[in-house]
Amino acid sequence: MSGPIGVYDSGFGGLSVLRELRSHLPEADFVYLGDSGRAPYGGRDAHTILDLAEQCVQRLFEEGTAVVIVACHTVSSVALRHLQARYGNQARRVLGVTIPAAEAAVRATRGRIGFLGTHGTVASGTFATEVHKLAAVEVIERAAPLLAPIVEEGWETSDVASAAVARYLHLLGDVDTVVLGCTHYPLLRRAFEGALGPDVTLLDPAPYVAARLVDWVQRHPGFVDTGSGTLRALTTGDPARFAELGARFLAAPLPKVECLHLHDGRLVSGRGGATAGQVVR
Amino acid sequence: MSGPIGVYDSGFGGLSVLRELRSHLPEADFVYLGDSGRAPYGGRDAHTILDLAEQCVQRLFEEGTAVVIVACHTVSSVALRHLQARYGNQARRVLGVTIPAAEAAVRATRGRIGFLGTHGTVASGTFATEVHKLAAVEVIERAAPLLAPIVEEGWETSDVASAAVARYLHLLGDVDTVVLGCTHYPLLRRAFEGALGPDVTLLDPAPYVAARLVDWVQRHPGFVDTGSGTLRALTTGDPARFAELGARFLAAPLPKVECLHLHDGRLVSGRGGATAGQVVR
Numbered sequence: 367m368s369g370p371i372g373v374y375d376s377g378f379g380g381l382s383v384l385r386e387l388r389s390h391l392p393e394a395d396f397v398y399l400g401d402s403g404r405a406p407y408g409g410r411d412a413h414t415i416l417d418l419a420e421q422c423v424q425r426l427f428e429e430g431t432a433v434v435i436v437a438c439h440t441v442s443s444v445a446l447r448h449l450q451a452r453y454g455n456q457a458r459r460v461l462g463v464t465i466p467a468a469e470a471a472v473r474a475t476r477g478r479i480g481f482l483g484t485h486g487t488v489a490s491g492t493f494a495t496e497v498h499k500l501a502a503v504e505v506i507e508r509a510a511p512l513l514a515p516i517v518e519e520g521w522e523t524s525d526v527a528s529a530a531v532a533r534y535l536h537l538l539g540d541v542d543t544v545v546l547g548c549t550h551y552p553l554l555r556r557a558f559e560g561a562l563g564p565d566v567t568l569l570d571p572a573p574y575v576a577a578r579l580v581d582w583v584q585r586h587p588g589f590v591d592t593g594s595g596t597l598r599a600l601t602t603g604d605p606a607r608f609a610e611l612g613a614r615f616l617a618a619p620l621p622k623v624e625c626l627h628l629h630d631g632r633l634v635s636g637r638g639g640a641t642a643g644q645v646v647r
Numbered sequence: 648m649s650g651p652i653g654v655y656d657s658g659f660g661g662l663s664v665l666r667e668l669r670s671h672l673p674e675a676d677f678v679y680l681g682d683s684g685r686a687p688y689g690g691r692d693a694h695t696i697l698d699l700a701e702q703c704v705q706r707l708f709e710e711g712t713a714v715v716i717v718a719c720h721t722v723s724s725v726a727l728r729h730l731q732a733r734y735g736n737q738a739r740r741v742l743g744v745t746i747p748a749a750e751a752a753v754r755a756t757r758g759r760i761g762f763l764g765t766h767g768t769v770a771s772g773t774f775a776t777e778v779h780k781l782a783a784v785e786v787i788e789r790a791a792p793l794l795a796p797i798v799e800e801g802w803e804t805s806d807v808a809s810a811a812v813a814r815y816l817h818l819l820g821d822v823d824t825v826v827l828g829c830t831h832y833p834l835l836r837r838a839f840e841g842a843l844g845p846d847v848t849l850l851d852p853a854p855y856v857a858a859r860l861v862d863w864v865q866r867h868p869g870f871v872d873t874g875s876g877t878l879r880a881l882t883t884g885d886p887a888r889f890a891e892l893g894a895r896f897l898a899a900p901l902p903k904v905e906c907l908h909l910h911d912g913r914l915v916s917g918r919g920g921a922t923a924g925q926v927v928r
Contacts, residue, residue, distance in 0.1 A: 403692055404691070404695075405690075406690075409686075409687075410685070411684055411884075412926045413926070413928075414685075415926075416926055416928065443925070444925065444926060445925070445926060446925065447925040447926075447927050448925070448926055448927045448928060451927050490924055490925065491924060492924065492925055495924075511796060511799075511800060512793070512796050512797065512800055512802075512807070515792060515793050515796050516793065518792075519792060519793055521793075521814070524810070524814070525806075525810040526793070526807055526810045526811045526814065529805070529806040529807045529810055530807045533802070533805070533807065603692075643771055643772060643773065643776075644724070644725065644726070644727065644728040644729070644771065644773060645693045645694070645696075645697055645725060645726060645728075645729055646728050646729045646732050647694075647697065647729060
């Protein structure tokens, strides 16, 4: 029942997690599904996130995967338990990023962790809940809804990015560790480094998250095929835009991007209708 | 069959159009529906916008309105014809903002119009199509996807806003008129004025749009009740956040905000499920 590894994200950001996974598991085959046609998820209500996540995870299992990694912090924070209860069993698993991120933050902090993420991630309180299972430290969570759009606009090294990062850090106040709680934010590393004092640790949890997932895969040999290092990329959005933006997160060119669209509540192959001009149906 | 006037927007921005409408029609009753729980619409595909718009317009007609004004440029650009074909008849009308905005721009320009809006608005090309029915002038349309989030964050007078506005104006190049093609953008007026040269006209179409709609209402006396100036506000999002942000667009306090949620494809009264923490259903 083993197969390729499925990686699910709301858009492009999870490709930075995939990059780490591939460097540790060069022979594994991967199927990446980015729901970029319906991103961003960060401002959506929880029940909508559950609906979208079900469709995407279901599609990845239909691709023959036995393990799906939810690379998106918003989905991991809001919907992981639901996805595990609905799809997980002896032969199929769904893994998330929140617990590894909490472990990494507890290792790094001297007692006061600042966490930036989407509205949905922060409203869930899941990151703080997981930290407090591990250690009695302070966690200050703040939503930073402009940061992902700035990255998607390609403006991560601009004056817009540095001004927005400075404002969000100001909202966090006096912390010793800043956790980048969205897979888009590592692309703003330079803006963060330029704004943080020398005593503050900037924590991109992605490498640690990937290492923990790799560790899981290696301890569960029945779930992943010995493959040949192939990668397939699926998107609900525009494939040309996905290939262009995605290459920045993967730090490598993407293979041909396959299109998905929604039909009767399921994500099926092929493109939906045209979108330009007035639509009458 | 006459009733209150329905005003539909993806979120808060349409309240600036409502403000103009109320000042011209102080005795009319209004029902405003802001789909803020599912905003922003600007990055969504056309078929999703049609689905959302159908649900909202249907709900406003169920409130006893005989005319619904689509205050949102994205919906007007992408879905107005569909909404008119589906819901419009001798007794019920759906009106939009794109044609009045095009008329205002043609009046203002000396030959080269720049237009900023959402991805969806710009991809539709509807504004340029309507301008070219009126005059042989140039239209340069550019998507400005960061501007609405900046306003929703309350940062419209910040360094983030001025830097983003300057970048988008640079993308428009050499134009004589800049059209604010999204109901959020008038709140960035100071940032635009600070960045534009003295020869460039900054055009907020909202007052002209409102004047045209008022003119329509006065020429069609069977559609609108002589009322008592009441206002009801409905939202699919968080009512406290809606009241707080909405007051900035309306430039006045909002009445008690009523909640809507989606049930079997229809927007019904009352709140949906709780959204904090992990959700399992």
